[in-house]
Amino acid sequence: MAMQNGELSKNLLESQAHIWSHIFSFIKFMSLKCAIQLQIPDIINRHGSPMLLSELVEALTIKKERFQFVYWLMRVLVHSGFFVKQSISTTRGSYDEEEGEGYLLAPSSQLLLMEHPLSLRPYLLALLDPILMDPWQDMSKWFQNDDVTPFHTTHGRALYNLAGQEPTLNQFFNDAMASDARLVISVILEQCGGVFQGLDSIVDVGGGTGTVSEAIAKAFPDTSCICFDLPHVVDGLDGSKNLMYVGGDMFEAVPKANAVLLKVEF
Template sequence: MESHSEEHATKLLQAQTHVWNHIFKFINSFSLAVELSLPDIMHKYGQPMPLSKLIASLPIHPSKTCFIYRLMRILTHSGFFSQHNGIENEQEVIRYELTDASRLLLKDHPFSMTSLPQAILDPILVNPWFQFSTWFTNEDPTPFHTQHGMTLWDLAGREPKFNHLFNDGMAGDARLVSSVMIEKCKGVFNGLESLIDVGGGTGTMAKVIATSFPQLKCIVFDLPHVVADLQGTENIKYVGGDMFEAIPSADSIMLKWILHNWNDEECVKILNKCKEAITCDGKVIVIDMVTESKKEDDRLVETQLFFDMQMMVTLTGKERNEKEWGKLIFSAGFSNYKITPVLGLNSIIEVYP
């Protein structure tokens, strides 16, 4: 049995480890080394890949070959690859295989997330964190504004490479979410004849929905410069405008990852415009996070908290719990809502007039 002093020392060392782990969490992100295309190289190989073959396939300087094992060690620990040890010709051979997580980093995966780490780890989004403490002492709306002197949306319009990575990442997420949503929640679209995808970008989400529900007339509604050169189809139309001014009329309006970008006052304005646009028996379909809904899943909760902090640093928005969502919805004059937590980090919130 440990003495009081031994127990105190054990707790102290555990606390020290906890602090070190928290300090170094950024290393997990940068260790993905997306530009090396490790998942694509291993996928092309077609079977568990020996470390020697992996090293030989990488576009690296010969002086760096000895470091790949150490990189693979942390990526294996993080769940991005699985490791298999064996013996061949009396020599130990280490082989690596893809996991579900690393498959999402394949460039040709239909739900590829490859662009997201490149965008989120870009200095444009990382540098505002160096202003985090300073921001608490000034009147700037966000640390991003303290760093760059403008909003994320304004800067993205001036940085084509970053803008492309960000939009490509959002498109991949939209494909994944819409696919799962249609598989699990087809009833959300039952009886609808028209849908407005507000802030729908290039129409990734609308295209998936329109394919599954050909009777549904979809309008992708975004800023004029976003949709200016996009060509519609038989049941998809692109319309430019400002959601704070007016939204086209329809049975239903979809807001995917829109409201978490804005503060409460701005969200009520957007929801007011939605209420004006839908029919009396229509609804607003919100796809966003509902925090505290799955408290038993520590990894999911932590990821939602990361998103909330990113909203604080980058935009004026936030991630909300059910009570906060209810307050927004009723403040905008809606009568009821239903939350369906079936999209991992996100939920479907059906809002009724």
């Protein structure tokens, strides 16, 4: 009986821990968003060597009353694998627990730097923005109504329609999609660019502002590339010798080409 009670207690604790791990998982990605908005990766990168907590808080544009909380923020981010700590020889440091330890970027944090050519910073900030996060709060409502998506439930219209009416959102969203596409197409062209060999023409459906189309057009100058997206997305964009931008609705018609490329973002 004692063994059964012990096993029951163990199962209850494991179940509680499992639930808690999901309840509090938001802390990780919201802490990361906070670090990006405070430019912590860029500050540490510019420092050029392991950065003490005392040096980091002095470099941040925050209230001095908040200095003590930076340690806890960095502790979450180290645990999540975005920063690493390294022992250094120093007599500086105002925080006993951090004395002699400096922060460095982990490999993944390189992709969060503002100046990195393949930075995912815009993508992260867009996906964690309230305009895209709030629909998740309305999932249960969506299951009970006739809206097409939870985004409709929250905002009353589709994301692309809303972006078409709000230039700031349009730019914000396009920058995010471009940052993700830039990394993906660089890997595709390097690892399996042969799939584009011999194509006379290709249309990138939902191509956004042309990040993928531009890369393909540059890598294969004999291939005619069409970046096809909604009019408000491609409006004002200039093409090149083998790249053109076409506005339209892919649910109505798609420009003719030898191949159709459709990259799914979500």
